[in-house]
């Protein structure tokens with residue numbers, strides 16, 4: 001089993017799970033039970049996780065995820081939660097410190 005995606009929003013994870021399952025990729029959602037409380041839990045390890053059951057599916061799953069997410073959000077810039085650097089939306093990880101980024105972080109920042 002291999003983790004292919006983590007997102008602050010269980011809705012995003014559920015959507016991506018549907019995308020993968022429609023492509024015939026068996027998946028598993030981790031931390032799903034915390035979906036109602038993610039706004040109060042800042043730790044990324046508590047975020048919902050999307051896993052593929054077969055490691056061989058990980059590459060195609062990531063491709064599908066990238067496509068699905070790009071279709072929903074036009075890659076806005078995001079702020080690295082580790083070093084505070086602004087990173088362009090097309091990058092999955094901070095170019096400076098390699099921390100994986102989430103579009104959800106930028107969205108949450110403009111939420112209040």
Ligand SMILES: [Zn+2]
Pocket residue numbers: 080081082083084085094095096097098099
């Ligand atoms: Zn960084």
